[in-house]
Amino acid sequence: MGLFGGRKTVFVDADILVIGGGMAGCGATYESRYWGRDLRIVCVEKANIERSGAVAQGLYAINCYMGMQWGENQPEDHVRYARNDLMGLVREDLGYDIARHVDGTVHMLEEWGLPIMRDPKTGRYQREGKWQIMIHGESYKPIVAEAARKAATEVCNRIMVTHLLMDQSKPNRVGGAVGFNVRTGDFHVFRAKAVIVAAGGASHIFKPRAVGEGMGRTWYAPWSSASAYALPIEVGAKMTQMENRIVLTRFKDGYGPVGAYFLHLKTYTQNGYGEEYEKRWYDDTKALVGEYVDRHPVPTCLRNHALLKEVAAGRGPIRMVTKEAFQDPHKEVVGWENFLGMTIGQAVVWASQNIDPKEVNPELTTSEPYVMGSHATCSGAWASGPEDYAPVEYQWGYNRMMTVDGLFGAGDTIGGTAHKFSSGSFTEGRIAGKAAVKYVLEKGKEQPRVSEQEYRDLEKLIYQPLENYRIGRNEIVAGTVSPSYLLPIHGLQRLEKIMDEYVGGISTNYMTNGVLLNRGLELLAMLKEDMSRMGAEDLHQLQRTWELHHRLLASESVTHHTLFRKETRWPGYYYRGDHMKLDDENWHCFTLSRYDRKSGKWAMEKAPVYHIVD
Amino acid sequence: MPTFVYMTRCDGCGHCVDICPSDIMHVDKTYRRAYNIEPNMCWECYSCVKACPQNAIDVRGYADFAPLGHSVRTLREEAKGTISWRLKFRDGREKNFVSPIRTTSWGSIKGPAEYAAPAAADLAGQELAHEPGALKVKGGLPALRPDQLKRGVA
Numbered sequence: 001m002g003l004f005g006g007r008k009t010v011f012v013d014a015d016i017l018v019i020g021g022g023m024a025g026c027g028a029t030y031e032s033r034y035w036g037r038d039l040r041i042v043c044v045e046k047a048n049i050e051r052s053g054a055v056a057q058g059l060y061a062i063n064c065y066m067g068m069q070w071g072e073n074q075p076e077d078h079v080r081y082a083r084n085d086l087m088g089l090v091r092e093d094l095g096y097d098i099a100r101h102v103d104g105t106v107h108m109l110e111e112w113g114l115p116i117m118r119d120p121k122t123g124r125y126q127r128e129g130k131w132q133i134m135i136h137g138e139s140y141k142p143i144v145a146e147a148a149r150k151a152a153t154e155v156c157n158r159i160m161v162t163h164l165l166m167d168q169s170k171p172n173r174v175g176g177a178v179g180f181n182v183r184t185g186d187f188h189v190f191r192a193k194a195v196i197v198a199a200g201g202a203s204h205i206f207k208p209r210a211v212g213e214g215m216g217r218t219w220y221a222p223w224s225s226a227s228a229y230a231l232p233i234e235v236g237a238k239m240t241q242m243e244n245r246i247v248l249t250r251f252k253d254g255y256g257p258v259g260a261y262f263l264h265l266k267t268y269t270q271n272g273y274g275e276e277y278e279k280r281w282y283d284d285t286k287a288l289v290g291e292y293v294d295r296h297p298v299p300t301c302l303r304n305h306a307l308l309k310e311v312a313a314g315r316g317p318i319r320m321v322t323k324e325a326f327q328d329p330h331k332e333v334v335g336w337e338n339f340l341g342m343t344i345g346q347a348v349v350w351a352s353q354n355i356d357p358k359e360v361n362p363e364l365t366t367s368e369p370y371v372m373g374s375h376a377t378c379s380g381a382w383a384s385g386p387e388d389y390a391p392v393e394y395q396w397g398y399n400r401m402m403t404v405d406g407l408f409g410a411g412d413t414i415g416g417t418a419h420k421f422s423s424g425s426f427t428e429g430r431i432a433g434k435a436a437v438k439y440v441l442e443k444g445k446e447q448p449r450v451s452e453q454e455y456r457d458l459e460k461l462i463y464q465p466l467e468n469y470r471i472g473r474n475e476i477v478a479g480t481v482s483p484s485y486l487l488p489i490h491g492l493q494r495l496e497k498i499m500d501e502y503v504g505g506i507s508t509n510y511m512t513n514g515v516l517l518n519r520g521l522e523l524l525a526m527l528k529e530d531m532s533r534m535g536a537e538d539l540h541q542l543q544r545t546w547e548l549h550h551r552l553l554a555s556e557s558v559t560h561h562t563l564f565r566k567e568t569r570w571p572g573y574y575y576r577g578d579h580m581k582l583d584d585e586n587w588h589c590f591t592l593s594r595y596d597r598k599s600g601k602w603a604m605e606k607a608p609v610y611h612i613v614d
Numbered sequence: 615m616p617t618f619v620y621m622t623r624c625d626g627c628g629h630c631v632d633i634c635p636s637d638i639m640h641v642d643k644t645y646r647r648a649y650n651i652e653p654n655m656c657w658e659c660y661s662c663v664k665a666c667p668q669n670a671i672d673v674r675g676y677a678d679f680a681p682l683g684h685s686v687r688t689l690r691e692e693a694k695g696t697i698s699w700r701l702k703f704r705d706g707r708e709k710n711f712v713s714p715i716r717t718t719s720w721g722s723i724k725g726p727a728e729y730a731a732p733a734a735a736d737l738a739g740q741e742l743a744h745e746p747g748a749l750k751v752k753g754g755l756p757a758l759r760p761d762q763l764k765r766g767v768a
Contacts, residue, residue: 034726034743047635056635057659069750100756104748113718139715150725214676216656345658352680389758
């Protein structure tokens with residue numbers, strides 16, 4: 001059987017193609033159907049939308065809810081909060097837009113059957129903190145998937161999208177996407193008038209703390225493989241704030257969340273000798289970032305910074321003081337169910353090590369860095385803002401459209417909008433969905449023309465690793481070591497090591513500098529060359545190969561952005577040793593990049609920050 | 615914590631293969647039963663454990679940090695609308711928890727096309743589906759004015 005023997009090409013035509021069926025993708029699919037009754041809306045997902053994306057195992061809280069109906073918060077309050085937490089730099093127009101719509105999304109989720117806890121005294125949603133409400137969210141994703149299935153013309157599960165296609169009849173307009181079915185191996189060509197990228201952010205680009213089996217126990221899902229970034233990057237969409245990676249302080253080894261513990265259970269941290277330590281590092285932090293340290297709440301990165309300094313001073317481990325709170329049986333139940341609802345692995349770690357937080361104060365640690373756009377960080381694509389108030393520099397077309405015509409994004413994909421979480425990502429999907437319908441009915445009426453030459457060339461490229469393996473495998477007796485090909489796990493581990501050692505991972509305590517970053521880029525370039533020699537034994541390995549391709553492109557982007565921003569804006573997330581201080585005079589701005597796939601070059605520029613709320 | 619499958623309980627139905635978000639539950643060609651092909655890409659999300667009709671899938675904590683002797687078992691009952699958990703510590707202590715998973719019947723969500731179609735003119739506005747009603751606020755969808763935007767340093 002030849003290279004393409006027995007493999008079908010499946011053509012799928014759509015008006016709107018939604019790539020990724022997680023929270024953002026399901027929101028985009030739902031809203032597209034509401035406004036576009038007669039349109040063909042196709043949602044494509046590499047797993048199964050019933051349990052895919054970052055919410056696959058459930059959530060115990062919705063972290064973005066205003067509570068406008070009870071006057072709890074207004075959208076502008078959320079903008080202030082996110083701006084403060086991200087050290088001044090967020091797209092306030094986009095953040096406000098999500099905040100003004102998000103309550104409607106949450107009310108819809110409750111109507112669909114998501115159990116939201118209520119405060120027995122007030123009858124309002126049970127608050128975990130100022131922005132968080134508590135839910136029994138084991139079935140959060142199946143509920144949302146049910147709504148998306150009812151909205152879509154077709155849901156294509158188990159298809160890994162590898163590349164976007166461009167329209168041949170118009171410059172800079174998207175035309176569709178290609179990918180392959182990870183079960184049958186069939187080649188899929190999607191042709192669409194508008195494409196909404198709602199794929200996942202990036203885990204596993206930096207070396208994780210766990211080794212061996214445990215490398216899957218990352219904080220963010222191991223299947224979040226940076227497709228959110230690589231797909232738009234490859235067609236020249238501008239990206240923003242890709243240097244703004246996030247490091248999480250979490251319970252050790254299981255990365256169990258600390259939000260409910262801090263906010264609801266009122267537990268607190270101390271060093272290995274039972275002392276409060278954050279105040280001790282106030283002057284040190286102030287010398288780096290100035291008055292940002294005095295803001296309330298203290299920005300997440302700065303709290304990480306104090307923890308890192310305390311551990312480096314030899315007074316670890318940092319512990320969460322749970323013994324007091326867990327004497328209350330209700331709080332004990334909340335503490336455990338919080339894990340079982342969203343990070344089951346943490347319950348396993350504690351059960352295996354006989355850690356009962358009623359008797360032992362569990363250890364905390366800082367994670368390896370992650371790149372994503374929906375948590376307390378905001379890497380992603382540079383997108384057009386809402387038509388009714390976004391500044392001119394932020395507006396060139398339809399809401400949430402990237403710098404490529406007809407290409408929209410939501411969730412982890414869109415940069416500058418931190419703290420959207422699950423409800424905000426779903427909401428941003430809805431915003432993008434409506435805008436895409438508008439685009440298809442107005443500007444993008446014509447079916448794009450995709451080049452047969454282009455998708456046939458891509459087909460050859462996509463399946464090449466199977467051929468590399470088939471041929472190279474005959475050279476060796478057995479095992480995984482070949483002079484002719486690398487397996488995807490080999491490439492992944494090389495990527496993680498480069499990023500870890502040169503771009504500010506755990507091995508260097510998140511420290512990097514211009515010299516290290518430039519050397520990192522040289523090593524990434526060699527890995528990029530080696531990608532043409534990847535070997536895949538089967539379709540599963542082929543999926544891993546293309547996930548690696550996406551992670552590598554995103555990593556290159558992260559490294560260029562980190563090199564470009566000559567300051568340390570977020571100590572505790574990463575440090576530029578050659579520019580240790582925050583520099584508002586020169587860097588109170590967004591960083592933007594554009595990749596040219598023909599030359600392989602990255603063009604960097606600055607974009608202004610607008611503060612829309614006092 | 616990576617999953618594993620008990621040989622005597624698995625009947626090879628493939629529900630776990632169908633649901634796994636990481637594509638790591640596959641059916642072994644010789645034994646015709648499922649197994650975890652890539653434990654280091656398992657997020658211990660329990661999607662396969664919950665989906666298994668035979669309760670054939672269990673988990674053993676990651677070898678690099680979890681001592682043996684523990685267990686975290688679950689039973690998800692869609693008809694009852696609950697999920698139950700039993701934790702067993704290495705030293706034998708047990709903890710049990712039960713939570714609701716859904717307040718409405720499965721399949722009951724109304725699709726977006728089942729609502730009255732919006733007016734064509736509304737496509738130009740900023741309101742999303744079911745707004746402003748779904749926001750439950752007086753005065754409609756909040757908005758900023760363009761003159762509230764200030765360029766520059768904080």
